[in-house]
Amino acid sequence: MESVIERIQKGNFWQFHGGIHPPEQKFLTCTKPIASAQIPEQLIIPIRQHIGQAGDLIVSVGDKVLKGQILSVGDNPMSLPIHAPTSGTVTAIKLMAIPHPSGLRETCLILTPDGEDTWQQRHICPDFQLLSKGKILEKIVNAGIAGMGGAGFPTQVKVSTLAKIEYLIINAAECEPYITADDLLIQEHSPTILDGIKILDHLLAPQNILIGIEDNKAKAIETLQKATADIDHIQVCVIPTKYPSGGEKQLIKILTGQEVPSGVLPSSLGMVMQNVATCFAIADAVINDTPLIKRVVTVSGQALDKPQNVWALIGTPVGYLTEQCGYSNSHDKHLIMGGPMMGFSLANDQIPVIKTTNCILAPSEIEIASPFSSTSSKEVECIRCGQCADVCPAQLLPQELQWSAKAKDQPQLEKLNLFDCIECGACAYVCPSQIPLVHYYRVAKAEIRQQKLLDIKAEKAKVRFEARKLRLEREKIAREEKHKKAAEARKARMNAGTPAAKSEKSAVAAALARVKAKKAQAGSNQDIVSQADSSVEQIDDNKSQVANAIARAKAKKLAQKSQTPISTADAEQDTDNAAIAPKAQPVVTDKKAKVAAAIAKAKKRQATEQASNSDTQVLSTEETTPVSATSGAVQEPITDEKSQLPINKKAKVAAAIAKAKARAKAKKETDGNINAQPSSTSTDKPTVVPAQEQYTLAAVASNKATVTLHTETPVAISPVNKTATASDERKKKVAAAIAKAKAKKLVEKTQQASPSTSEVKISESDSKPTTEAAIAANKKARVAAAIAKAKAKKLAASSDKSQPSE
Amino acid sequence: MAFWIASSPHNHQQSETSALMRMVIYATIPGIFAQWYFFGWGNLIHIALAVATAFVAEFTVLSLRKKKITTQLFDGSAILTAVLLGISLPALAPWWITIIGSLFAIVVVKQLYGGLGHNPFNPAMAAYVMLLISFPVQMTLWQPPLSLLAMDIQLADTLSVIFTGYTPQGYSVEQIRTHIDGFTMATPLDTVKTNLTQGFTVLESMKAPTIGKYFGLGWEWINAGFLLGGLFLLSKKSIHWTTPVSFLSSLFICSFIAFIISPDSSASTMFHWFTGATMLGAFFILTDPVSGATSVKGRLIFGALAGLLVYLIRKFGGYPDAIAFAVLLCNMAAPLIDQYTRPRTYGHKLGAKK
Numbered sequence A: 001m002e003s004v005i006e007r008i009q010k011g012n013f014w015q016f017h018g019g020i021h022p023p024e025q026k027f028l029t030c031t032k033p034i035a036s037a038q039i040p041e042q043l044i045i046p047i048r049q050h051i052g053q054a055g056d057l058i059v060s061v062g063d064k065v066l067k068g069q070i071l072s073v074g075d076n077p078m079s080l081p082i083h084a085p086t087s088g089t090v091t092a093i094k095l096m097a098i099p100h101p102s103g104l105r106e107t108c109l110i111l112t113p114d115g116e117d118t119w120q121q122r123h124i125c126p127d128f129q130l131l132s133k134g135k136i137l138e139k140i141v142n143a144g145i146a147g148m149g150g151a152g153f154p155t156q157v158k159v160s161t162l163a164k165i166e167y168l169i170i171n172a173a174e175c176e177p178y179i180t181a182d183d184l185l186i187q188e189h190s191p192t193i194l195d196g197i198k199i200l201d202h203l204l205a206p207q208n209i210l211i212g213i214e215d216n217k218a219k220a221i222e223t224l225q226k227a228t229a230d231i232d233h234i235q236v237c238v239i240p241t242k243y244p245s246g247g248e249k250q251l252i253k254i255l256t257g258q259e260v261p262s263g264v265l266p267s268s269l270g271m272v273m274q275n276v277a278t279c280f281a282i283a284d285a286v287i288n289d290t291p292l293i294k295r296v297v298t299v300s301g302q303a304l305d306k307p308q309n310v311w312a313l314i315g316t317p318v319g320y321l322t323e324q325c326g327y328s329n330s331h332d333k334h335l336i337m338g339g340p341m342m343g344f345s346l347a348n349d350q351i352p353v354i355k356t357t358n359c360i361l362a363p364s365e366i367e368i369a370s371p372f373s374s375t376s377s378k379e380v381e382c383i384r385c386g387q388c389a390d391v392c393p394a395q396l397l398p399q400e401l402q403w404s405a406k407a408k409d410q411p412q413l414e415k416l417n418l419f420d421c422i423e424c425g426a427c428a429y430v431c432p433s434q435i436p437l438v439h440y441y442r443v444a445k446a447e448i449r450q451q452k453l454l455d456i457k458a459e460k461a462k463v464r465f466e467a468r469k470l471r472l473e474r475e476k477i478a479r480e481e482k483h484k485k486a487a488e489a490r491k492a493r494m495n496a497g498t499p500a501a502k503s504e505k506s507a508v509a510a511a512l513a514r515v516k517a518k519k520a521q522a523g524s525n526q527d528i529v530s531q532a533d534s535s536v537e538q539i540d541d542n543k544s545q546v547a548n549a550i551a552r553a554k555a556k557k558l559a560q561k562s563q564t565p566i567s568t569a570d571a572e573q574d575t576d577n578a579a580i581a582p583k584a585q586p587v588v589t590d591k592k593a594k595v596a597a598a599i600a601k602a603k604k605r606q607a608t609e610q611a612s613n614s615d616t617q618v619l620s621t622e623e624t625t626p627v628s629a630t631s632g633a634v635q636e637p638i639t640d641e642k643s644q645l646p647i648n649k650k651a652k653v654a655a656a657i658a659k660a661k662a663r664a665k666a667k668k669e670t671d672g673n674i675n676a677q678p679s680s681t682s683t684d685k686p687t688v689v690p691a692q693e694q695y696t697l698a699a700v701a702s703n704k705a706t707v708t709l710h711t712e713t714p715v716a717i718s719p720v721n722k723t724a725t726a727s728d729e730r731k732k733k734v735a736a737a738i739a740k741a742k743a744k745k746l747v748e749k750t751q752q753a754s755p756s757t758s759e760v761k762i763s764e765s766d767s768k769p770t771t772e773a774a775i776a777a778n779k780k781a782r783v784a785a786a787i788a789k790a791k792a793k794k795l796a797a798s799s800d801k802s803q804p805s806e
Numbered sequence B: 001m002a003f004w005i006a007s008s009p010h011n012h013q014q015s016e017t018s019a020l021m022r023m024v025i026y027a028t029i030p031g032i033f034a035q036w037y038f039f040g041w042g043n044l045i046h047i048a049l050a051v052a053t054a055f056v057a058e059f060t061v062l063s064l065r066k067k068k069i070t071t072q073l074f075d076g077s078a079i080l081t082a083v084l085l086g087i088s089l090p091a092l093a094p095w096w097i098t099i100i101g102s103l104f105a106i107v108v109v110k111q112l113y114g115g116l117g118h119n120p121f122n123p124a125m126a127a128y129v130m131l132l133i134s135f136p137v138q139m140t141l142w143q144p145p146l147s148l149l150a151m152d153i154q155l156a157d158t159l160s161v162i163f164t165g166y167t168p169q170g171y172s173v174e175q176i177r178t179h180i181d182g183f184t185m186a187t188p189l190d191t192v193k194t195n196l197t198q199g200f201t202v203l204e205s206m207k208a209p210t211i212g213k214y215f216g217l218g219w220e221w222i223n224a225g226f227l228l229g230g231l232f233l234l235s236k237k238s239i240h241w242t243t244p245v246s247f248l249s250s251l252f253i254c255s256f257i258a259f260i261i262s263p264d265s266s267a268s269t270m271f272h273w274f275t276g277a278t279m280l281g282a283f284f285i286l287t288d289p290v291s292g293a294t295s296v297k298g299r300l301i302f303g304a305l306a307g308l309l310v311y312l313i314r315k316f317g318g319y320p321d322a323i324a325f326a327v328l329l330c331n332m333a334a335p336l337i338d339q340y341t342r343p344r345t346y347g348h349k350l351g352a353k354k
């Protein structure tokens, strides 16, 4: 098989499908030289003139700029700078209509030229070979060069490709009717273009350079052939004239026989294509340090007196150019930017020339009777003649696309490869039904793009929604789990309700014991006072014994009594408490029992002599077993019996504690008395203080201030242990304070306890009693505190009394 | 000062659908002329009737559908349909046949499906088939060529026969159709078919008077006329070459194969080409873009299928001619053909499509 180059040298080219031969009309301008650039009164320079992002403006209104001065900088490869086409003043930066089919408005910089046309400092570089590739690329970027054939793709992106380049294709086909800008540029500036090609050659190192040019440009072909005659790897390929052979994909097909796969850049095939005008601009930028500030524009059309090619500064309003070329038509203006096939009509003549503008067309009315105007559509139904499909260079089915576009069938449109349509207009050109096919495709494409954006948004929203749903679901599950656990816990507690109740009952028993102990205390106090009157020393000894005895007796009584109220439901308040407390403080009871046991143990240790080991042990075991057995279902009848036991024992224990304490105090007192008897107060008060402390302890125990007990007990007990040295006054106060603090804490506890019970979700009727119970407990605590205070006072009084007696 | 906004392309080759239709209508002239020459005024009267009816029907329906009457009424498609129907009807068929056929073609086959461009069937052929099935007697009243007629019928006679069923002299259609020798004549295709069933060879039936010198007296010239018109259309690029070429070659190949297998019971290839409505079908009916296939490959398949069907129906079917039936069948197949003959888009792999 012959190679591509051999084929080309023989003049055998491939063909792309379809194509049309619209009237060329190039004769209007192709013989006239390019007119030199004129400076209009105002330049309108859009900050974005290519495909990609705009750079950031670095000048502001009022700034004086020099010709070639950079006006904006870009920070990514797809943004290009713009430059001042001439020297002057920036007079405004505002939204203006830019060259766009839809009459889009974008930020433009308005430059009022000063007429001086003063260049900024330039650095001419006659030999680009001396520059590194990076430097050349930098120069190309800084010159703001974008593809000048139409699309405006940033040039440096194309030429900085890392792919191995087989063919560098220079596009000089210029297949659009009327346009002769490239033709004239070649005729007049082939050396510069060749420089540009050499620079590209230097950058890309392609194996072959193909210059594709249509056979209707005889002079340009001749010039090019002469210029490239001595360069081996440059081929001037004269291709048959057919629209749209200048399309990138079509030209590649014609020259190499390869098709660029849909959706990829030609560089993936080892090809790069550049327009001749771009080559010129590259050479100008690299060698002459001239940024892209002017270009050749074909101003043509039969409505002009002097159709010709002109050098136009970027930003020159179209109206200025048409005037320059003698536009006589004053009404019904029809101005087209670009060629008749792919150009777009302009809404006014103040739209500027930009980097991609190659033609301004001002046709007379008979010249181009566009069937696709907004006012005079002659569209009839598609007759499925298939002519459009015959000419479509992308081998699409324009008629089917058209139906789907009308039906807004977007999936079908994409299936028919709508996005491979290059909008060449060949189909609409031939359509006998005069359907503005390209217009339908543009709208459909825009709609699909819009839809895609919406889809992306919707997708994001969906993800968000789904995440939220998931979270809610999770939360729901967690909540259900919690409820289930709580329910289970409740159930377990209900099953274990009796043991809990038991411990409550024992608490009740303790409360009862306390009440009794109070009474007993009151009695003993009187005794003590009366005895103290007669003889302090004796009393000291006796008192303790008496106290012990009393305490024992009371404890016994209490034990007996405490059994009765429970069995007979004698004390209403207490039974109420017992009934409610387990609900109100289910957790606390457990702790309390343990604490009580701990206290008992501690006390027991102190009260080694009299307190029976068996008692406390029984207490601790009995108290703890029901607690530990909570998980197991303990039946009521059994527990009833059992429950009495701990109560019994507790009472006993309480008694034992009381006893032990009393004894301990008595001992200490005696010790203190023996060691140093500075004052009688020291002998008297200690005896009472333990009692008080007992009360407070009892109160605490009964009111289940469990946590505080842990911390308080040492405090409460330690002074007892060290009484001898500590001052009695202080002790009293401390006791009172402790009592108060405990009462307060109790209040808090009970308050806390009630919400916790409601969480556990006993029906509301239950929570009421709990609060009542809390209030009751509260009250009790206060009462206990009050009692403690009162007692402290009494004690003080008695000690006062006893003092003088001493 | 107003700026004129238009969508690209701003250029157009200035072809118009109506111009295309007009061109096709003009191209039928040689064939119609041959018809008139050999068969008298009958078809011209039918054409006129059909066109008038179609016009009225189109106007009524378009105004009912609130369409742009002026552009669509004169887009020529209705006229073309009417002309084609008029051409294909038997010359001496009663007037109401034409009216009914024309109304059916325009109102039902074309407009009820959505008007121009949306009709799945060729209106003229659909109407023809409807008439043939509904009124078999009237639709087979084929008139022999004038030269074979016992009497000389003029325009007035034809008019009278079409509108009253009798000539001013009181002859009925049946009497007109009678040969000088006193037997009823049919079309060449009919003749051959009848003869074959009666045990004659094709060669023998070729001697029948209706067949004349070549393949059918008059018919060969009518076909030649349409062929001429078709070639004119081809030269003007008003129709695409694919369908007629593939249709005619398909018919040729089929008849050729049959002829090779059994020359006695099979008519020659040229007989098939130049009798019946072969040329009319090839250049004027199958090329109807609306009801045909669109892509080149599709059209080739479409034409070939039509050729095969025509041959099969002519050979094995009960009806004398087969163009109308074959066309309708192909119309049905067209969307399917289109579906499977989508071109490979530039830059897309062949397998990746569909």
Ligand code: SF4
Pocket: A388, A391, A392, A393, A394, A395, A396, A397, A398, A420, A421, A422, A423, A424, A425, A426, A427, A428, A437, A438
């Ligand atoms: S405009 Fe699109 S569909 Fe029409 S011919 Fe060009 S590429 Fe094909």
Ligand code: SF4
Pocket: A381, A382, A383, A384, A385, A386, A387, A388, A389, A398, A399, A402, A427, A430, A431, A432, A433, A434, A435, A437
């Ligand atoms: S050229 Fe126009 S009328 Fe013909 S098939 Fe294409 S869209 Fe339809």
